Amino acid sequence: MSPALFVFFLLAALAVIGALSLILQKHPIHSALSLIVVMVSLAGLYLLLGAEFVAAVQIIVYGGAIMVLFVFVIMLLNASAEEHTDFSKLAKFGGLPLALALTGLLAAAMIHDGGSVSNSGGTDITLASTSGISMMLFSTFVYPFELTSFLILVAIMGALVLAQREKKT
Amino acid sequence: MVPTQYYLILSAILFGLGAVAFVVKRNIITIFMSIELMLNAVNLAFVAFSQAKGKLDGQVFVLFVIVVAAAEAAVGLGIIILTARNRRSLNIERVDLLKL
């Protein structure tokens, strides 16, 4: 077993355990912590795939900002452990097979001969990941780049409007 | 070298787990977190394909997905805070009527 394969299985196991823990934990803060574990292990997988800039952005933005937002909201809303609810019979007995069917279908679709996808177009990975991505962001993808900055501005305004206190009239 | 299929299978498993969490859990915030899990699974597939084909486009797309997820999380959590304030509960089964 090569070291890369060993590291892959380690990180993959960590990610799957984190995702399972997200489902099985009762308190939302524990689910949030499990999701952080998933994100950090995915960042490790990105490093293994050679996408170093994406790995760093994953930790800084996803793990360091988005999940902090989730943790803040859970703390502020004083979320408590989930109440027990009764599932319908269909959900209890059909749930697991259906979930497995969904996963199997997705996996089969993704693995099934990817060679039919054409390999032309796009930028080759010759430069270092960071320089290459920045070149593409500012030349080929400059329009989506500017649109996402606009999107972030709209999101900031939306969050401000939603979270402000009601005006006492 | 790890074969690309392994990454894709892992991505499918994570997506399936995210979908199950979305349906099973009752807390609004946990449901929102399962959406983030699904987005992460898709990101992994993108980066795996980017490495397999030798092009950088997949990684640029991942950056866009992360940015959109951030914007969506900000607005979504604002909505969740308002809903929790009005209904006084974070259980999604209580958010089933238009009337408070």
Next chain:
Amino acid sequence: MNSVTTFLTQDGGFWVLTLVKIALLLFIVLTVNAYLTWFERKVVALMQSRVGPHRVGPHGLLQPAADGLKFLFKEDVMPGGVDKFVYLLAPFLALTLALASLAVIPFGPNPLPFRFFGHQIDLFITNPSIGLLVLFSITALGVYGVALAGWASNSKYPLLGGLRSSAQMVSYELSMTMSVVGVLLMANSFSLTDIISQQDSSKYGLLSWNTFTFHGGFPQVVGFLCFFISAIAETNRVPFDLPEAESELVAGFHTEYSSFKFAMFFIAEYTSMITVSSLCAILFFGGWNSPFPATWTFTHYIPSLILIPSGLWVLFDGLKYETIFGKLVLPVVGTVIAGIGALLLAGIWIAPLHDVNEYIQGPFWLLSKILSFLFFYVWARGTLPRFRYDQLMNIGWKLLLPVSIANVIVTAAFVLFRSAS
């Protein structure tokens, strides 16, 4: 024996070497942390016209050991109703992240002259091409230690302190990252060794550092000030330490932590101070480059020039010290320091010592810069009052963030014009 040797000359040797380096670095950093607390207490005391610790050991030098023992032997109280997993995770997370950030800091330019079973021994643990981004990722994750500690304590003051502190850390993270972009524009790389090498112009010495450069891009004075102020806020130090101030919030997010868990937060705070000081030194002040041009080779004996007088001073101070223990220990320490200085000076005549002197130039300058930044940190603590929370957030969002973005724009314009002409 032969299989061990073959194992060590291949990949196994690399792992063993890395583990040894990690153990050595952890030992050194934890000792420096302990003596940093002594240094802080002494300096703040002298600024306040009092003496500071001077009972435990000569000049209070064994005070950190006494504090460490105290932390180990204190009763470990866990308040009722806490979420046990998160309560135990928070200090562990804070400490791990703070210590992990030391892995990417380079301490010297050249590898050691001898090899470990064929593996080169560099003066860093790892040198990734995204070294600076690794440091920022670790800083970004550091918010969790504080936020989870505040929440898990199941009490009002820690919760408020934790929320305020994490909001402060997230806000100042932005200006901290933006103020570094100017340096990155000039260095064209995220790797810390590349950034230092880019500041190395043997002709100009001091003037080629990123703060003062006039031949590379734009002097990063504003960038440095933004970075330093944001970093002080990021590490929750005075004047930005309202969330853990004793008169305001009892002890903020670490109120409910006792003995060793509190010590973990403490060590994490001082270690992040050391990391930030090294970042300042590396990014803005030339890292291991000497402030003098390389042609002035007589400046290579400045380490001896500093070590010999300080060693002699410690020696003579020890000879007339009050306690017997001090009379024994201090002269020995003084002699050792003066001896090292004399050995380095003897490099003028003895060739192998000359090589040693040349080798330690890089680490010496880097360590002196780190120590001067640590002194600035302690100086700020002894001098400045603390900010109110709304003043703090105003400075972060309304002053430092626009100024650091303006710094990026001006630096980018300069770099563009320089490369165009």
